[in-house]
Amino acid sequence: MSHIPAELRYAPSHEWVRKEADGTLTIGISDHAQALLGDLVFVETPEVGAHLDAGGACAVVESVKAASDVYAPVAGEVVAVNEQLADSPELVNGDAYGDGWLFRVKPADAAAVEALMDADAYAAHLEAEG
Amino acid sequence: MTLRRTTLHATHEAAGARMVDFAGWSMPVHYGSQIDEHHAVRRQAGMFDVSHMTVVDVDGPGARDYLRHLLANDVDKLKAAGRALYSCMLNPEGGVLDDLITYRRADGYRVVVNAATRDKDLAWMRDVAARLSGTLAPVAIRERDDLDMIAVQGPAARDLCLPLLPESLRAPAEALTPFTATEDGDWFVARTGYTGEDGFEVILPATATPSFWQALAAAGVRPIGLGARDTLRLEAGMNLYGTDMDEQITPLESGLGWTVAWTPADRDFIGRQALERQQADGGHRRLVGLVLEGRGVLRGHMSVSAGEAGQGETTSGSFSPTLGVSIALARVPADAGERVTVDIRGKLVPAKVVKPPFVRHGKALIDL
Numbered sequence: 001m002s003h004i005p006a007e008l009r010y011a012p013s014h015e016w017v018r019k020e021a022d023g024t025l026t027i028g029i030s031d032h033a034q035a036l037l038g039d040l041v042f043v044e045t046p047e048v049g050a051h052l053d054a055g056g057a058c059a060v061v062e063s064v065k066a067a068s069d070v071y072a073p074v075a076g077e078v079v080a081v082n083e084q085l086a087d088s089p090e091l092v093n094g095d096a097y098g099d100g101w102l103f104r105v106k107p108a109d110a111a112a113v114e115a116l117m118d119a120d121a122y123a124a125h126l127e128a129e130g
Numbered sequence: 131m132t133l134r135r136t137t138l139h140a141t142h143e144a145a146g147a148r149m150v151d152f153a154g155w156s157m158p159v160h161y162g163s164q165i166d167e168h169h170a171v172r173r174q175a176g177m178f179d180v181s182h183m184t185v186v187d188v189d190g191p192g193a194r195d196y197l198r199h200l201l202a203n204d205v206d207k208l209k210a211a212g213r214a215l216y217s218c219m220l221n222p223e224g225g226v227l228d229d230l231i232t233y234r235r236a237d238g239y240r241v242v243v244n245a246a247t248r249d250k251d252l253a254w255m256r257d258v259a260a261r262l263s264g265t266l267a268p269v270a271i272r273e274r275d276d277l278d279m280i281a282v283q284g285p286a287a288r289d290l291c292l293p294l295l296p297e298s299l300r301a302p303a304e305a306l307t308p309f310t311a312t313e314d315g316d317w318f319v320a321r322t323g324y325t326g327e328d329g330f331e332v333i334l335p336a337t338a339t340p341s342f343w344q345a346l347a348a349a350g351v352r353p354i355g356l357g358a359r360d361t362l363r364l365e366a367g368m369n370l371y372g373t374d375m376d377e378q379i380t381p382l383e384s385g386l387g388w389t390v391a392w393t394p395a396d397r398d399f400i401g402r403q404a405l406e407r408q409q410a411d412g413g414h415r416r417l418v419g420l421v422l423e424g425r426g427v428l429r430g431h432m433s434v435s436a437g438e439a440g441q442g443e444t445t446s447g448s449f450s451p452t453l454g455v456s457i458a459l460a461r462v463p464a465d466a467g468e469r470v471t472v473d474i475r476g477k478l479v480p481a482k483v484v485k486p487p488f489v490r491h492g493k494a495l496i497d498l
Contacts, residue, residue: 064165064168
């Protein structure tokens with residue numbers, strides 16, 4: 001069973017979102033997603049300053065096996081990216097919800113995050129996906 | 131469709147393997163970390179359950195002449211029992227039906243073919259034998275479903291494996307030179323593999339498989355899944371059938387020209403005329419290695435631009451755990467130069483053309 005922190009929000013495409021004190025949102029991929037992908041060898045993060053549309057492909061995570069798109073859970077502007085992933089993509093495998101974060105956005109609509117799944121709903125979503 | 135299972139299926143599941151459908155078989159893709167498994171084989175020793183591959187014994191007084199017609203390489207190169215030969219089996223158009231290893235035995239031959247091509251291969255082999263039945267002494271083609279196969283590979287593989295073989299095989303197996311084999315009863319040990327490392331491929335009776343596997347594990351040999359098998363063989367510059375070549379592609383376009391035995395000129399093997407025509411015409415595409423110079427990961431079926439020489443395509447690509455960069459095999463125009471660009475999801479990324487293998491015996495063979 002994969003780890004699903006209760007304080008985060010989740011998108012059906014397996015991104016997680018954490019609300020920071022300054023109103024920005026930190027985004028990564030879930031423990032379930034990293035486990036499915038296997039050992040990551042390359043992460044392409046968006047550019048700082050880029051404007052993301054909700055649901056748009058904005059980053060790529062690649063394992064030895066395959067490449068997978070990461071979708072923006074909400075619309076907004078990228079304010080930071082995890083520079084460490086350029087040299088250490090395996091951080092996503094080791095600490096998906098911590099050091100393995102991907103990027104941070106200033107949301108276009110602060111309330112949009114509330115429409116995402118909470119931990120229980122995401123657990124049920126994983127169950128349904130089998 | 132129900133997936134076929136090898137003798138070790140439950141053992142793999144108990145070891146935490148992630149099982150996937152591979153050519154109709156439920157096989158382990160990794161047991162936790164594909165990269166750790168890859169390094170274990172390069173640095174120490176790993177074992178692969180390759181029992182999904184098919185062992186076919188070809189016997190009878192017509193076996194030699196039959197195989198000399200069936201295969202693009204010449205089994206007459208096998209001067210003594212125990213020698214092994216890598217070959218392609220071609221259709222009349224020169225396309226590759228499969229790649230396989232043939233071992234000469236005391237009274238016949240043993241052929242090991244790919245799992246994905248099992249049914250097609252056996253049907254073809256029987257068809258060819260039937261077609262020749264009037265002109266050739268009898269040939270018996272026998273699929274050995276009673277046998278399993280375990281590959282033990284890595285710098286420590288032979289030392290760890292030898293004491294676990296049946297007593298009668300230990301000394302002969304220790305004395306094997308690369309690409310030779312020895313056997314006793316239903317145990318067959320070959321110093322061959324698909325990783326670029328030293329080691330053995332052991333064909334054994336299915337009844338002996340679980341205890342042999344457990345003994346190897348107890349000796350410190352790690353189980354390795356198909357994921358690492360793929361990155362290991364790619365680094366070793368070894369083709370994967372169905373990915374790097376198929377029925378539409380000839381050995382000359384697959385980096386396998388060296389496996390075609392042109393002499394003696396009067397040996398009539400299937401596909402010979404087509405290959406001779408292609409060779410005479412020249413200008414055919416060739417399979418090369420690529421090392422990615424920019425960021426990203428090469429995969430199969432990415433478009434390769436060789437400038438004025440034209441376009442090509444990657445056939446296999448991955449991240450190379452040993453080299454720490456992305457590598458690929460690619461089919462490119464005959465006169466492609468040393469630099470190409472690869473279209474990675476819309477971005478043109480530069481890559482260097484190299485001659486595989488990329489890695490052999492744990493060491494990089496290319497300049498990065």
